[in-house]
Amino acid sequence: MAAALRGYRRGMLAAIAVALVSTVVAAFTLGSSVLEPAAQAVMQLTPVAVANVLLQRLGVAARPLALLGALAMLMAIGGSLGALLAGVLAVLRHVPPGTDLARRRTRREMGMESAAVLGGAGAIVGVSAADAARRDRLVSGGGRQVFPFEPPLARVSGFPEAGQSPEVTPVAQFYVVSKNAQDPYLDATLWRLRIDGLTRQSIALTFDELRALPRLDQYVTFQCVSNPVGGSLMSNALWSGVSLAALLERAGPLPDAARVVFSAPDGHEESVPLELARRPENLIAYAMNGEQLTRLHGHPARVLLPGLYGFKQVKWLTHIRLAPETHRGYWPRRGWTDEAVIRTTARVDLARAENGQIRAAGMALAGGRGITAVEARVVSSDGRPGEWVPAELHTPPLSGMTWVQWRALLPPPTGVAGADVEARAVDGEGRPQENALNGPFPNGSSGYHRLTVKA
Structure with missing residues (x-):
């Protein structure tokens, strides 16, 4: 022994x-x-x-x-x-x-x-x-400047509040989630993007050939499907790349093609319906905030599908394949949502007592549907909710696919010392945020976020 x-x-x-x-x-x-x-x-x-x-x-x-x-x-x-x-x-x-x-x-x-x-x-x-x-x-080219970039100035005076997330997330602070023990290392000089499957012709593009195509720039907010209510796995950037729809049309989908499958060398494979993939806002992105993608964010290129949770935005993209209706991706095979549509959410970034009132501010996101309204209220330490107060929004938003900053002044509760602030949002289609509290699995989290008021 x-x-x-x-x-x-x-x-x-x-x-x-x-x-x-x-x-x-x-x-x-x-x-x-x-x-x-x-x-x-x-x-x-x-x-x-x-x-x-x-x-x-x-x-x-x-x-x-x-x-x-x-x-x-x-x-x-x-x-x-x-x-x-x-x-x-x-x-x-x-x-x-x-x-x-x-x-x-x-x-x-x-x-x-x-x-x-x-x-x-x-x-x-x-x-x-x-x-x-x-x-x-x-990484060859990762982080190199593609064009000069400065975050846009505030359109409404006073935004952002001290302690509120900036509209544009610096690359170094942009959230990162990966299923890998070590992410792929891809050299842009050797990289190829193949497009094939149920297509009239196969296409192979080098990185230089991809970048030679017309460049599109758009602000898009990402959110991870595993982000809890009020969590930090949500970030916004200016993404630059080429039209996914144009690449698909160049390959020529056959009548039997129903889904577009995106694959990476790490085994991550996700798909979306062909109709969704053809939306004009979808990109094959190679830059964020004016710099080529870093390895953490998918260098040399990744998929950009505004309005969908982050796991659909496949990083280190090397292959696009048109497939029949039956395809299911890496995470849907493990029980997560296949539609992956971002749920409406309002996050409270700060809540503090100020001159006899409570100042609150945060971010609201509804994927590609935009935000039309945010309301906030105070909930006393003994559980008594106050009236909902309309919040001021930082408008116009950077795009219809980004989060929106909000702020509000709220009356303090009476008779008790402590309190929380909670918020809710309404998306661009008039649908209010869900109140029911649910964890991230399988469709993304839902419920009103609360933050304790600081004296």
Whole structure:
């Protein structure tokens, strides 16, 4: 038994050593470490229900935890092999039971091996993080200026309020969510975009050929489907690219074509109906806020489908395929919505007491439907809601596909000290925001967001 335990520990150490060496080699060669396919295997083997809960609870922390999960899996495999080998050798050598001295030595070894395990895991995470940052800097063209860009000036005096999100999110602050342990590294000089399937002709475009096509610029707000009510996984940018509809027409969809499938090298594949893909606002984007996409945001090119949740906006796009009606994408196969239409939401960014009133401000989004109204109210600490007060909107919006800043002055509650502010919005089609509180799975979160008033 002692020999098997010792073999298990040594097998774990060997697995960590292999993973660390592989990670370092991958960092120098810009290749893939042994942890990446292992992490993908962990994600694939995780039951859908469990994976959805983890995605909602962990958000952007899911990626490094997937790496640690892959390391744990490799350690378990290495430990099992080590224990098996040690057991076989013990039988062959007829090793007698350990003495007290041997047991004390075993305890010392366990302490040293535990420290080695923690140190090795920390080194792997550190090297992986440094490697990711280095690759981001090395991506050919990523982050280069395409044209000079400055966020537009406010159209209404006083916007934004102190503590309110800016209308245009800086690239470095734009939210990032990925299912990958390590995102694809694509060189723009070697990149090709293929368009084929149920088409009259196949098309292959280089990055330079894509950029030579007429450029379209438009403001679009993204939201992640896993964003909770009031969450931060919502950002806005000026996107630049070429018309998706024009590329589809150039390929020539056949009569049987019903869906457009977007694919990336990381295995992410999503589709939308052909009719939806032909909307004039859809782009194959290669820049945001005047700069070429960074690797985190899909360099060299990604899909832009305004009004749909972020998982439909496939990053690192390399293939567009026209397919029959039966196709379902990566996340819909795991139970998430296929329509992926962004729900109307109002977020409270700030709520503070000010000169006998409560000043509140935030953001409202309804995907591609726009926002026509926002209301806010105070809810006292004992649960008594006040009257809804119409909020002032920062109009006109940057586009009909972006969020809108709002602000309001609200009367404080009477008779109690504490209070919250909650808000609701009405979309451009006159439909009010849903009051029912629902988590992100499967159709995106809903419900009124509340924020506690600061004195």
